[in-house]
Amino acid sequence: MRRALLLAWRLHKWSLVALVVASVGTSVVAVLTAARLDELLADCRAATVVVVGPCGVLAEMGIIDDPATTGRGFATITVLAVLPFAAGVVLGAPLLAKEFEHGTALLAWPLARSRLRWLAFSLVPLALLGVVALLAPAMAGELPIRAIYPGLEPGANFEGYGARGPLLVLRFVAVLVVAALVGTWVRGQLPALLLAGVLAGGIGLGLMQAERLWVEPVERAGSQMELDYGFSGQILTDQRYRSDDGEWLSEEEVQAIFSRVDIPLDELPEDVFFVIPRERYPDVVLRESLALVSGTALVAALLAFSVQRRRPA
Amino acid sequence: MNGAMRWATLSFRLHRWEVAASVVGVLLLTAAMAWFAWQLQVIAADQLACERAASPSGCELIANRYLETSEWGSRLLYLSWGAPFGMGLLLGVPLVAREVESRTSAIAWTLSRSRLAWLASRVAFLGLVLVLLLAAIAVASEALATALLPTLDLDADFTWHGRRGCLVVARGLAALGIGLCLGAVIGRALPALLAAAFASALVFTAVSIWMDRWNETEARVTAFDFGPEGSSGLDGGLMLGSRVELPSGELVGWDEIVRISDQQMVDMDGAIYTSFDELTGEPDPSSLIGWDRMLVVPGSMYPTIVLRESGVVAGVAVLFGLLAARVVVRRRLG
Numbered sequence: 079m080r081r082a083l084l085l086a087w088r089l090h091k092w093s094l095v096a097l098v099v100a101s102v103g104t105s106v107v108a109v110l111t112a113a114r115l116d117e118l119l120a121d122c123r124a125a126t127v128v129v130v131g132p133c134g135v136l137a138e139m140g141i142i143d144d145p146a147t148t149g150r151g152f153a154t155i156t157v158l159a160v161l162p163f164a165a166g167v168v169l170g171a172p173l174l175a176k177e178f179e180h181g182t183a184l185l186a187w188p189l190a191r192s193r194l195r196w197l198a199f200s201l202v203p204l205a206l207l208g209v210v211a212l213l214a215p216a217m218a219g220e221l222p223i224r225a226i227y228p229g230l231e232p233g234a235n236f237e238g239y240g241a242r243g244p245l246l247v248l249r250f251v252a253v254l255v256v257a258a259l260v261g262t263w264v265r266g267q268l269p270a271l272l273l274a275g276v277l278a279g280g281i282g283l284g285l286m287q288a289e290r291l292w293v294e295p296v297e298r299a300g301s302q303m304e305l306d307y308g309f310s311g312q313i314l315t316d317q318r319y320r321s322d323d324g325e326w327l328s329e330e331e332v333q334a335i336f337s338r339v340d341i342p343l344d345e346l347p348e349d350v351f352f353v354i355p356r357e358r359y360p361d362v363v364l365r366e367s368l369a370l371v372s373g374t375a376l377v378a379a380l381l382a383f384s385v386q387r388r389r390p391a
Numbered sequence: 392m393n394g395a396m397r398w399a400t401l402s403f404r405l406h407r408w409e410v411a412a413s414v415v416g417v418l419l420l421t422a423a424m425a426w427f428a429w430q431l432q433v434i435a436a437d438q439l440a441c442e443r444a445a446s447p448s449g450c451e452l453i454a455n456r457y458l459e460t461s462e463w464g465s466r467l468l469y470l471s472w473g474a475p476f477g478m479g480l481l482l483g484v485p486l487v488a489r490e491v492e493s494r495t496s497a498i499a500w501t502l503s504r505s506r507l508a509w510l511a512s513r514v515a516f517l518g519l520v521l522v523l524l525l526a527a528i529a530v531a532s533e534a535l536a537t538a539l540l541p542t543l544d545l546d547a548d549f550t551w552h553g554r555r556g557c558l559v560v561a562r563g564l565a566a567l568g569i570g571l572c573l574g575a576v577i578g579r580a581l582p583a584l585l586a587a588a589f590a591s592a593l594v595f596t597a598v599s600i601w602m603d604r605w606n607e608t609e610a611r612v613t614a615f616d617f618g619p620e621g622s623s624g625l626d627g628g629l630m631l632g633s634r635v636e637l638p639s640g641e642l643v644g645w646d647e648i649v650r651i652s653d654q655q656m657v658d659m660d661g662a663i664y665t666s667f668d669e670l671t672g673e674p675d676p677s678s679l680i681g682w683d684r685m686l687v688v689p690g691s692m693y694p695t696i697v698l699r700e701s702g703v704v705a706g707v708a709v710l711f712g713l714l715a716a717r718v719v720v721r722r723r724l725g
Contacts, residue, residue: 092582099589172581267581268485269408333451 079203086203093168097211100165104157105218111151112221115142119228141227141310151222158219159241162212163278166253167271169208173200174385175261175270183390197385205254209247216246227310234356235311239289245363248370249285253278255377262384285366290315292365293358300349313354319347402516409485410520413478417524420470424531427464428538434460435541461539471532472554475525476595479566480587482517487719488574488583497724510719514571514712521563529559547690548627552697561701561708566591568711575718594707602700607631609696610686612642614661627690635663635681648680657683 087094119142142148177183190196219242224232232242240249257274264270295315319327319335327335327347335347354362403410434457441450487510490496503509532555536545543550553562570587577583610631634642648655652665656674661683664674688696 092579092585096585096589168581168585176581266408268481268584269412271581271584272408272412272481329452329455 082199082203083207086200086207089200090169090172090204090207093172094207094211096168097165097208100161101211101215104154104161105214107150108154108158108215108218108222111147111154112225114147115144115151115222115225118142118144118147119225141229142225148226151226154222155219155238155241158215158238158246160282161215162246162250163253163282165208165212166250167257167274167278169204170254170257171261171270171274172267173204173258173261175264175267178261178390179266187390193385194382197382201255201258201381205251208250208254212247212250216243219243219246230311230356234359236289236313236354236356236359236362237311239313239359239362240285240366243363244367245370248367248374252370252374252377253281255374255381256281259377259381259384262381262388288369289313289362289366290354292362293354295352295354298351298353298355300351309351309353311356314351315354316352318350318352320350321347398512399516402513405513406482406485406517409481410517413481413520413524416478417474417527420467420474421527421531424464424467424471424528424535427460427467428531428535430460431457431464431538435538464535464539467535468532468551468554471528471559474528475559475563476566476591478521478524479563479568480570480584480591482521483567483570484574484584484587485580486513486517486571486574487715488578488580491575491578491722492580496722500719500724506719507716510716514567518564518567521567522560525560525563529556532556532559543627544690547693549625549629549688549690549693549696550627552629552693556697557701558697558704561704562595564708565594565704565711568708568715569594572711572715572718575715575722578722598700598703598707602703603631605699606688606696607686609692610688612636612684613687615683615685625685625687625690627693628687629690629692629696631686631688633683633685636684637681638679642684642686643681651680655680 122142174183177186187193187196190199219238220232223235223238223242227235227237230237240246253274256277257270260274260277261267261270264273290313295313319332321327332347335341335345434453438450438453438457441453487496490499500506500509503512532551533545536551536555540548540550545555553559566587569591570583573587573590574580574583577586606629612634613628633645635645635648636642648663656664656667658664658674662674662679663681663683664676664678665680666678667674
C-alpha cells in the first residue's frame with residue numbers, strides 16, 4: 079500500500095499539492111473567521127444594550143452579523159461547498175485520460191496482472207490521499223457555521239449543508255469516480271477535465287435540488303416561524319395559504335384576497351410554510367451519504383467495465 | 392487571403408477542443424441571455440397592457456412571472472462574470488504547455504522564423520477568438536441587464552459592474568496572459584492550469600483591492616438614504632464601504648467606534664449616540680459621536696471607472712504576455 083501511495087503521489091503531485099494548498103488555505107480562513115466571530119459573540123454577550131452592529135440580529139435570528147466577517151464566513155463556506163467537486167474533477171479526470179494521451183496505457187496495462195488490478199492500484203491510493211487532504215476542511219467547515227449561528231446546534235442546522243462534515247468527503251469520492259469514468263471516454267486531459275467539470279456542476283446542482291427531497295417537509299405556521307429564529311438553519315420547500323375552513327387557496331384566490339385594500343386582519347388566510355426542520359439534519363445527511371455511496375459503487379462498476387473493454391491506444 | 396485561411400485553420404486544429412468548447416459555451420450562454428431579455432420585454436409589455444386595461448385583474452400574476460423570469464435571468468449574469476476567467480485560462484494555458492509536454496515545441500520553434508513570430512501567430516488567433524466570444528457575452532449581458540432594469544440608465548450605474556461591458560473582455564485577456572505565462576514556465580498543461588487558476592485568483596484580488604483604493608479618491612461621503620421602495624439610496628453608485636463621520640469631519644471605521652463605547656444607537660438620520668434614556672428610548676444628544684456614512688463613487692463615473700479598470704487589467708494581460716514571450720525565447724528545446 080505504501081508503494082501505491084508513493085506512486086500516486088509521484089504521478090499526481092501537482093494536483094495533490096493544489097488540493098492541499100486549497101484545503102489548508104480554506105481551513106485556515108475558516109478557523110480564523112470563526113475565531114473572530116467568537117470574539118464578537120463574547121462582546122455581544124457582555125454588552126448591556128444592543129441596538130446596532132453585529133449583535134443586532136442575534137436575539138431575533140440567532141446570527142452574528144458583522145458584514146465583513148460574516149461575509150467572509152459565508153464566502154469560505156461557498157468555497158468549501160465547491161472544493162470536493164473541483165478536487166474530484168482535478169484528480170479524477172486526468173487519471174486515465176493522461177494514460178491515453180501519452181500512450182502509456184499501451185505499456186502499463188499489459189504489464190499489470192489485470193486491468194482491474196491496475197485500476198484499483200491507481201484509483202484507491204489517489205482517493206485515499208484526496209480524502210486525507212479533505213479531512214481538514216470537512217472539520218473546519220463546522221467552525222464558521224457554529225460561530226455565525228451561535229444559537230443553533232451545528233448538528234441540527236442546514237446552513238452550510240454539504241460544505242462540512244462527511245458529505246464533503248463522500249461528494250469528493252463520488253465526483254472522483256465519475257471524472258475518472260469521463261477520462262476513459264475522452265482522449266486528452268483538458269477535454270476530460272472540461273467535460274468532467276460540466277458533469278460535476280450538474281451533480282452539484284442535482285444534489286442542491288435533492289436536499290429537500292430526502293425527507294418529508296412539515297407544516298409550520300408563519301407566526302411559529304417568527305418565534306423560532308425565522309428560517310435560519312431550516313430548508314424552506316414551499317409556502318401556501320389556507321382558508322379558515324382548512325382548504326388550500328390557489329395563487330389566484332390569494333391574489334384576489336390581498337388585492338382588496340379594506341381586508342380586516344382576522345380575514346387574512348393562514349400563512350403556512352413547509353420546511354425540513356433543523357432536527358432532521360442528521361437524517362438528511364445519512365440518506366444522502368447512503369445515496370452517494372451506492373451511486374459511487376455503481377459508477378465504479380461502470381468504470382471497471384469501461385477499463386476492461388477499452389482499447390489501450 | 393490563402394495565408395490567413397491557412398493560419399486560421401492550422402491554429403484551430405491545434406486548439407480545436409478548447410475553441411469548440413468555448414464557442415459552444417458562449418453560444419449557449421448568449422442564446423439563454425437573449426431569450427431571457429426577449430421574455431422580459433414581452434412580459435413587461437403584457438404587464439403594461441394589463442395595467443392600462445379597464446379591469447386590471449390578474450396583473451399580479453404577470454408581475455410574479457416577471458419576477459421569476461428576472462431572477463433566473465440575473466443568475467445568468469454570474470456566468471458572464473466567470474466566463475472570462477474560465478475561457479482565458481482554458482485557451483491560454485495549453486498554448487505553449489502542450490507543445491512542450493508533447494515535445495513538439497522543438498520542431499515548431501525550429502521550423503518557424505523565430506520563436507516570437509511563432510508565439511505571436513498562436514496568441515493572435517486565440518486572442519482574436521477570445522475577444523470575439525467575450526464581446527458577444529459583454530453585449531448579451533448588457534442587453535439582459537437593460538431588460539432586467541429597464542428604468543435605470545445603465546451607462547451611469549454600477550449595478551452588475553464587471554458582469555457586463557468591456558471589462559468582461561479585458562479580464563479574459565488578462566486570464567489568457569496569466570495562463571500563457573504559467574503554461575510556458577511549467578510546460579505541462581494540467582499543472583499549469585491549476586497554478587494559473589491560483590495565480591489568477593491572487594492577481595485579480597490584488598487588482599480589485601488596488602482599484603478600490605484608487606476609486607476611493609473619486610468617492611463621496613454620503614448619508615444612508617433608504618428610498619421608498621427599499622432602495623439603498625446609492626443611485627447607481629459604487630459603494631466602497633461604510634465609515635463614521637466624526638463631528639470634526641474626520642472619517643473613521645466602525646472598529647474605532649466600538650472601541651469608544653460598547654453600546655451604540657443610530658437614529659433615522661444616521662446619527663450615532665452612545666447613551667439614551669432607558670424609559671423613553673430617546674438618545675441623549677450630548678452623547679452624539681458621529682454619523683453613519685458610506686463611501687460612494689457616483690454612478691456618473693461608471694464609464695470612466697470601467698475604462699480605467701479595463702486599462703489596468705489589459706496592462707496585466709500585456710505584462711504576463713511579455714513574461715511569456717521572454718520564457719518562450721529562453722526555454723531550452725526539447
